[in-house]
Amino acid sequence: MGEDRLLKLVRSRHKVLLRVMVVFVLLLAAVNLEQNVQDYHINQNHVMDLAQFEESKQMAKKNHYTFYDNKSYEEYREDQRHLFIPKQKGQLSSDFISGNFFTVVSYLIPLLIGLAIASIDQASGFNAAIFSSGFRRRRVFATRYWYGFLSLLGVMMLGSGITIIGYYVAIPAMYVGLSGMNLLGVLLMNIAVVSFMYTIGTAIGTIFASPFWMGVFGLFGTWFGATAADRLIYSTMRSNPVRLSGNNLFFAYFIAAMVISIIGYFATRWLFDHISLENAGNVLLLPKLRWVVMIYALAVIPYGLGPWLLNNELLSYTVSIIAILALGFWWWYRERPQKKLA
Structure with a gap:
């Protein structure tokens, strides 16, 4: 009751x-x-x-x-x-x-x-x-x-x-x-x-532990992911036109979205069952997911931004990766003392 x-x-x-x-x-x-x-x-x-x-x-x-x-x-x-x-x-x-x-x-x-x-x-x-x-x-x-x-x-x-x-x-x-x-x-x-x-x-x-980090990673992470996906789809179709088109392509996107949504639902439900509020002072309620976030950032941000620096792809990728790794180090260093105190 x-x-x-x-x-x-x-x-x-x-x-x-x-x-x-x-x-x-x-x-x-x-x-x-x-x-x-x-x-x-x-x-x-x-x-x-x-x-x-x-x-x-x-x-x-x-x-x-x-x-x-x-x-x-x-x-x-x-x-x-x-x-x-x-x-x-x-x-x-x-x-x-x-x-x-x-x-x-x-x-x-x-x-x-x-x-x-x-x-x-x-x-x-x-x-x-x-x-x-x-x-x-x-x-x-x-x-x-x-x-x-x-x-x-x-x-x-x-x-x-x-x-x-x-x-x-x-x-x-x-x-x-x-x-x-x-x-x-x-x-x-x-x-x-x-x-x-x-x-x-x-x-x-x-x-994520707070509305601030939810907003930062949610909006920027989604934007970078969408940008990278859009660039990948465009470059793939331009260099090697896909066999799927029209309604078949629509169904392919629809099925992919639904499969990802279903997997995401069950994965998130499992995570909700295991999060601990002892980590409320951290960025993530499950600190081990930091590596998942970092891998995602390394995968989508450099590719999504493309040759943003001096129109040089190698230079742009290098600077983007260094910046992400620096952010990851700061993140790890920020939460390290809290782990020791715990």
Whole structure:
């Protein structure tokens, strides 16, 4: 009975945070919708005539752009009338479709909510009360995780729904151009984005000892990781085009995101079951994970930054690695006296 009351408290502790998140996501959806509709109407007022189209086609060919390949002027005019061009109806997603539903902030929201929930419980002493009470940590973690996850997914889906309805209200239905496949792609993208980013935020918030370190490593670590991943994908596709494309590539990314999220969930739940608040004065609640963080930093930061120093890759990599190792030494030295005192 006592455990049930505790789990109810876990679910109710973050209601204010989640309500703020709901308002913010809905406002973001409204602003994004207004901007997209405005851009659509601007495009309708700037349709090229035949001469301009042919000139643009020649310029695109000269610069090796493929947008106008084998496209007639009639096809161009038909595409311009649509918000989403008809050729995308069979696709689960494309850069244009995802760009109309997801912004950079859309990816940050699940990450920040995961961090915020964990930091609130850590900073307020709620975790300390749980750990000393004898309640099962795994059940507490699962309750908190799924409450936040389902709330996030629900409001993100609501935001996408508002965007879709807004398109059909503001633009003639025949020219919206969304198909069932496109809508399925939006649904799957919401699931993948929320699962992946929220799990990362929860993991970072679980293992770091204070909101400050959660924020520093969470935001910068995610940014460097995303930059490195984006650079790797771009260079791989440029030098050796992948066999997967279109819907197959989308499913590959979706499956990868879900697999990482599932592994991350169980790994974080295990870590939550083993962290000790004796290390609350350190950066990490599990100091041994310092080496995991350092390996991650060495793997993604130099590669993600690229040739940032004098446009010299070797010099840039060397300076980045030295800086990371220096930070690691400082980190080790900072926590070494505390270990001796313990």
